[in-house]
Amino acid sequence: MPEDKPDRTGSLRIAVARRITALRREKGLSLSGLAARAGIGKGTLSELEAGTRNATLETLYALAGALGVPLTGLVGDETGRSVSDGVVDARLLMVRLHDDGGTSEVFWLTIAAGGTRISPPHVPGTTEHLRLVRGSARVGPQGAERAVDAGGSRSWSGDTVHCYGSTEGAEGVLVIETPRGPA
Known part of the structure; x- marks a missing residue:
């Protein structure tokens, strides 16, 4: 029987969702405020924070810039990621x-x-x-x-x-x- 592998995409999506939410709150930004700063839709940001949507690399960079953090501030600093x-x-x-x-x-x-x-x-x-x-x-x-x-x-x-x-x-x-x- 094949070995079950953890869903790395799902766990990364949830980890990114938590980081975005925490950083947004830490900066005192609303969903609308961060979405506007990053140039993305409020609905997209809401889905990202809920962990129901995978972020594209472009969206991650836009959010990182708007939040004032490097890319690893959102996706984590796990080598090989x-x-x-x-x-x-x-x-x-x-x-x-x-x-x-x-x-x-x-x-x-x-x-x-x-x-x-x-x-x-x-x-x-x-x-x-x-x-x-x-x-x-x-x-x-x-x-x-x-x-x-x-x-x-x-x-x-x-x-x-x-x-x-x-x-x-x-x-x-x-x-x-x-x-x-x-x-």
Whole structure:
């Protein structure tokens, strides 16, 4: 008889729901207020907080930015945890919480062939660094993307709308440095 495996998607969905709710309340925001800040529907946020809806990577980044936390502030800092939207898959390799309240997150990033992902702005002062290992990609602030080939790297401000795209597919290491968020 096959071994039963825990429903990791369900438990992650519930954990994310609890974190969003707790952070929203801690910041003194209503559902409507947070939804407006993040640019998502109030119904979507309500379903996310109830744990009845899976969040997309784009929605998680929008909420993280609106709440002033890094992505791991919502999905947790369990090494190996992966979030994906079909174009970008980000698997957490490491998180470092700094004494000054900032965070460094290290992800193994995979960009699907033919895909483009537009990422909402993160917390003010956030910086992203991508070092490609395979393939080629166009990354950076929207409208100012630049090509990066295997062995190359690029850094940009993550507190503006930015893009990840690749015609052939790409893999690399993404470091997101997030300063201490607003109180």
